[in-house]
Amino acid sequence: MTDNENVVKMVDSLADGDNVAAQDAFKSALSDKIGQALDNKRQTVANDWLNASQEHEAIKDASGLEDISVAPEGTVGGEEASEPVEIDQDEKEDEEIGTSPFFESNS
Numbered sequence: 876m877t878d879n880e881n882v883v884k885m886v887d888s889l890a891d892g893d894n895v896a897a898q899d900a901f902k903s904a905l906s907d908k909i910g911q912a913l914d915n916k917r918q919t920v921a922n923d924w925l926n927a928s929q930e931h932e933a934i935k936d937a938s939g940l941e942d943i944s945v946a947p948e949g950t951v952g953g954e955e956a957s958e959p960v961e962i963d964q965d966e967k968e969d970e971e972i973g974t975s976p977f978f979e980s981n982s
Contacts, residue, residue: 877907878904878907878908881900881903881907882904884897885897885901
């Protein structure tokens with residue numbers, strides 16, 4: 876039954892003094908209304924979930940991050956490095972230590 880049919884049945888039952896039939900009509904109307912609301916909400920949630928998945932894929936595709944690869948070792952800025960450069964601070968520290976008055980030997 877539709878909502879209107881349940882309401883008409885409930886009113887007619889009340890007018891006839893049949894409270895049990897009116898109660899049943901009321902429960903049926905309420906059940907139908909709640910069932911329809913739940914179905915609508917399920918459909919909304921399912922659509923939102925599918926749309927979120929599609930949006931995620933669109934953002935992922937638009938970012939282009941999957942097309943980027945890691946540069947091979949020895950390249951800088953997309954070009955091959957000419958020569959490796961070594962920065963050795965130990966040599967400079969050794970020179971400074973040798974000339975320091977604190978490390979002079981007392982022999």
